[in-house]
Amino acid sequence: MNHSIQSAGMARRNFLRLGAFVAATAMLPAKLLAAMVRPVDAFTATGLDSTFAQIGGIPELHDGIIFSTPDIAENGAVVPVKVEIDAAKLPKVDKIYVMVEKNPNPLSGMFNVPAGTRPYVETRVKVAQTCNLYAVVDVDGKLYMAAKETKVTLGGCGG
Numbered sequence: 001m002n003h004s005i006q007s008a009g010m011a012r013r014n015f016l017r018l019g020a021f022v023a024a025t026a027m028l029p030a031k032l033l034a035a036m037v038r039p040v041d042a043f044t045a046t047g048l049d050s051t052f053a054q055i056g057g058i059p060e061l062h063d064g065i066i067f068s069t070p071d072i073a074e075n076g077a078v079v080p081v082k083v084e085i086d087a088a089k090l091p092k093v094d095k096i097y098v099m100v101e102k103n104p105n106p107l108s109g110m111f112n113v114p115a116g117t118r119p120y121v122e123t124r125v126k127v128a129q130t131c132n133l134y135a136v137v138d139v140d141g142k143l144y145m146a147a148k149e150t151k152v153t154l155g156g157c158g159g
Contacts, residue, residue, distance in 0.1 A: 043107050048099065048134075051106045052143075055097060059136050059143035064089030067135040067146035076127045076152040083135040083146075085119040093119035095138040102131035127152050 042054035052058050066084040073079040085093050096119060098109040108125040119137070127133065130151045137144050 039110070042110070044105060045107065046104060048101055048106050051099060052136075055107075055136070056138065056141065056143055059145035062090065062137075062144035062146065065135050065137055065144060065146035067133075067148055069133050069148050069150045071149075072151045072153060073127060074153055076129070078124045079127045079133075079150060079152075080122070080124050081133060081135070083119075083121040083137075085137060087119070090119075090137060090139050090144065093137050093139055094141075096121050097134075097136040097138075098123065098125055099134040099136065100125055100127050100131065101134070103128050 039054060042051055045051040045054050049058075064086040066082075066086065068082040068084075069079060081098055083096050083098065085096075092115075093113045096111045096113060097107060098111075098121070099106045100108050103126065109121070109123055111121050113119045125133070127150055130149070132147045132149050135146045
């Protein structure tokens, strides 16, 4: 085999190894960022108290959180929730959390609120059984909440 062909093959292999190394190390910061942005321990916590502990402590009730869920949900798999914030009462909301008390993992969603935007979330959550749902907001590291009970029926039979 020609020496120049061997050198080209070796250079190509070294280039591919270098590319794989660069790709692997480039992913490391993204994984670290994802861990900082998404609190995995909070999403895997198995009780409401441990979920509160993972996000920063037990929140105080606050009337600046307008939390809407149905009184009776005919389908617990898709329960609509809406969280609005009275900006006059709670300025500078950083995060909004939605929790379902009796689900195996209570934390259903976490939403970052960019500075200068209106803090508002509308989504659907799964509710395993009749229980309280919570909207928790983080304002400069202090937690506030609103709670509402939602009854879950089987086949829309009332409960």
